[in-house]
Amino acid sequence: MKPHIIALIDCDSFFVSCERVDNPALQNQPVCVMTGGGSKGIIVSRSKEAKLLGIKMGMPYFQVQKTYPQAICLPARHHRYAEISRQVMSVIKTFTPDVEEVSIDEAYADLTGLDAVYKTSYADLINKIRRQILTKTKIPVSIGMSTSKILAKLASDKAKSTGGLYIINPENIMETIGDDNIDEICGIGRNNTRRLNFDGVFTVRDFLQQDNTWIKMALGIRGLNLKFELSGIATSPVDPNPKAPQSIQDTKSFADFTDNYDFLSAELNIHVHNAAQKLRRWNGFCAEIGVMLRTKDFNTTALYTELAATNSDFALKSAAATLLSRLYKPKSLYRSIGVELKKLAYQETQQSLFENLRHEDDKLSKIVDELEQKFGRGIVKFGA
Numbered sequence: 001m002k003p004h005i006i007a008l009i010d011c012d013s014f015f016v017s018c019e020r021v022d023n024p025a026l027q028n029q030p031v032c033v034m035t036g037g038g039s040k041g042i043i044v045s046r047s048k049e050a051k052l053l054g055i056k057m058g059m060p061y062f063q064v065q066k067t068y069p070q071a072i073c074l075p076a077r078h079h080r081y082a083e084i085s086r087q088v089m090s091v092i093k094t095f096t097p098d099v100e101e102v103s104i105d106e107a108y109a110d111l112t113g114l115d116a117v118y119k120t121s122y123a124d125l126i127n128k129i130r131r132q133i134l135t136k137t138k139i140p141v142s143i144g145m146s147t148s149k150i151l152a153k154l155a156s157d158k159a160k161s162t163g164g165l166y167i168i169n170p171e172n173i174m175e176t177i178g179d180d181n182i183d184e185i186c187g188i189g190r191n192n193t194r195r196l197n198f199d200g201v202f203t204v205r206d207f208l209q210q211d212n213t214w215i216k217m218a219l220g221i222r223g224l225n226l227k228f229e230l231s232g233i234a235t236s237p238v239d240p241n242p243k244a245p246q247s248i249q250d251t252k253s254f255a256d257f258t259d260n261y262d263f264l265s266a267e268l269n270i271h272v273h274n275a276a277q278k279l280r281r282w283n284g285f286c287a288e289i290g291v292m293l294r295t296k297d298f299n300t301t302a303l304y305t306e307l308a309a310t311n312s313d314f315a316l317k318s319a320a321a322t323l324l325s326r327l328y329k330p331k332s333l334y335r336s337i338g339v340e341l342k343k344l345a346y347q348e349t350q351q352s353l354f355e356n357l358r359h360e361d362d363k364l365s366k367i368v369d370e371l372e373q374k375f376g377r378g379i380v381k382f383g384a
Helices: 014-022 048-053 061-067 078-093 122-137 149-159 170-177 190-198 204-208 212-230 261-281 313-327 348-353 359-375
Strands: 006-011 031-035 042-046 072-075 099-103 106-110 141-146 165-167 248-258 285-295 300-310 334-345
Touching (some): 006 122, 014 031, 014 042, 031 048, 042 061, 078 099, 122 141, 141 149, 149 165, 149 212, 170 204, 190 212, 204 212, 248 261, 261 285, 261 334, 300 334, 313 334
Parallel strands (some): 031 072, 141 165
Antiparallel strands (some): 006 106, 099 106, 248 334, 285 334
16 A cells, blocks of 8 residues: 655744734744733743743743843734735645644645655645745745655754654664654653653654554554554555634733733623634534633633524623623732533524524624634724
8 A cells, every 4th residue: 555645844932933923024033922021021932042042931021021131022913924825824724725724834745656646756845835825825834744644753853953854764773763762743742751660662663663462552552553654554644624622712821910800801802703713614603601700810611501502693692791700800910711602502403402592692702703814803893
């Protein structure tokens, strides 16, 4: 059986790259993107120039500001990043329909047989994909390629320091990654690493030299699949059909601590809209909503309530407002608020089974979605 040829396309410092698309003056500058803003921000993306300064992921903004005053720190704009992500994925899909989006900045692509279609080598093909993404979206990417997802992931990690492209040939696995630490392998996890280290397994070479029976006893069937993947045998094919979420969360930390109820309410409405919009993209409905509040001291409280199944902004915002009023304590300072939608259903035929479904509200929410997609977020404002 002909092996699969799988590529992992990974956007380089994606949030920073998106900011540079909109502001080219940020090129070659030490740029960081942080959650929230103000003194309570946390660094979540760094340019290579910022990395060279010594700025770490997760570093608080106030510490960066004090230690690295030359760094440019920007608040995250997740909706803009989502827009650019869709552009990147669209370019990839012009080469193959078999694309599995694993995150906002990563996607697997099955390229099997496309060397004959495009009359070029696989190496030239991924180079062409990389150039096309840069030309169309201005986003730099690193691409790793091999015959399994795990090897493609390892190759993409190596591509970041080898010019943007890296190929792992299954015939040269030991020479290529044999000495890599086992904890660098995606999916191993901290507990499994400790277990393997205890038994003398520290590298990919050590792991691949164990017999299948031992691996299955130590890590179960997932460990055995991992061995096959590391050997170049794909056990997890590229799946272009994303799975509907079992729950949807939307949350964000504030720039500064607050006890202002009106501010909390306004932020909550934004999160409800975001979560409901994701649900509507799946033609889904939820029958339970929860609101989460986190205090300055990281204490989190949450309340949930069931409701007639809906994907309406109006019904969900009303339920969320009631929960917020019960959670809110006037003398507490809060650092974040969020919403969670649960008990989700997606079958369109089930709509008639849901009692009191607010059809008119649902239609209006979808119209707002269409307007925002065409003209930008916030084009429609709602009154109280």
